[in-house]
Amino acid sequence: MLIEIDGVGFANKGAEMMLRETVRRVRENLPEASLAIQAGSGPYSAVADLKLYQIARYRRYRFDWGQLFGLLPSHYRRRLGLVMNHETDAVLDASGYRYADRLNPRNVAGLARRSSQRQRRGMKYILLPQAFGPFWARSKRNLATIVENVDLIYARDEISYNHIVDIVGKSSNVRIAPDFTAPLPGFVRTRHQTLRNRFCLIPNKRMLDRTEAAVRDAYIPLMRTCTQHLCEHGTNPFLLIHDTGDVDLARSIVTGLNHSVDIVKESDARAIKGIIGISAAVISSRYHGLVNALSQGVPALGTGWSHKYKMLFRDYGVEEGLISVPLKPDLFEQELSTLIDDGARRELAARLRAAGKQQRLAIEAMWADVLAVLTGG
DSSP states (O other), rough: OOOESSSSOOSSSSHHHHHHHHHHHHHHOOOOEEEETTTTOOOOOHHHHOEEEEEEEOTTTEEEEEGGGGGGGHHHHHTTTTEEEOOSSSSEOOOOOOOOOOHHHHHHHHHHHHHHHHHHOOOOOEEEEBBBBBOOGGGGGHHHHHHHHEEEEESSSSSEEEHHHHOOOOOOTEOOOOOOTTTTTOOGGOOOOOOTTTTEEETTHHHHHHOOOHHHHHHHHHHHHHHHHHHHOOOOOEEOSSSSGGGGHHHHHHTOSSSEEEEEEOOOHHHHHHHHTTTTTEESSHHHHHHHHHHOOOOEEEEEEEEEHHHHHHTTTTTGGBOOSOOOHHHHHHHHHHHHHHHHHHHHEEEEEHHHHHHHHHHHHHHHHHHHHTOOO
8 A cells, every 4th residue: 555645844843743643653553555745845865764755746837747757667666766646545634734715725626636536546535633724615616525535534623623514514524633743752862951941932934924914013022022031030941943944033033132042953853842842831833832842741822823723722721821912011921920930830731731631532533543444444
């Protein structure tokens, strides 16, 4: 069996986490299966390290030049680490947040087209837990096609689920399951031990390019105020890069501060999870930065640009952890004081660990259903 993992990559560490966890689950349960991702999803060294095939695809001037590799014998392509779209037996779509008309309606239309093509070939198609919507009414036909052709669709939260069923109605293959990366093990490099019990801040450029003007204008000053406040209270904060595109933003946040603040970059998503796991607390604008924190019982505050943030905090029973931007500085400092207080932080960590157990049970149930579909069980 050849299984394609779609919607993943390495620049965004949330996408890398979803890739690594999907690979881990499939190989544990279907060791005979081969796995592939679209060519160009990441550096060759990273793809080779995970022992993945690459699906030959290079679209330019409205033509997929990767199809030219189809002229080569299949055994020779495999020796090169290349496979073709039509050779896959199943697709596991692990996009974090791609299918929403507010982002790009063409993504929904593309999924409808791909799912129809794969369904005609008898392939399995599963959308692993992710955020959806909102959708416009004119996407109804595409959504109906997707629901008809895809074996399982997992919305990551109730709002995402309702965005689908409000347009096309309920269907037995449209379900809810939480983000599935919580069980992915992290690790701590020796050089990161100096970050233990410090406060971790994770910026996100999406707070600037996918928000309204009031949020965009207030975001960097708020993060700078937060960093300065934590420095003054002796928490020795550092900024952690969760997406390679956030480096310039992180530099903007620390510019002009009265204290020196480390900016930490790490290439492996599992090491990033390890860093978050040894932190005293996290203030994150990256969704999977928050997942990494909450799922490991690390108290966190977050800012967000879509409904997925609100629903994540609800899953862990700490809805008060989501911060509105803009927010008055005195109110923000009040929120931070809860994290700075050792007793309050320990109490919050215990609540998160209890909620995390329930999340993991739901994740195991989801994988059981996914594997049953893949194996025809």
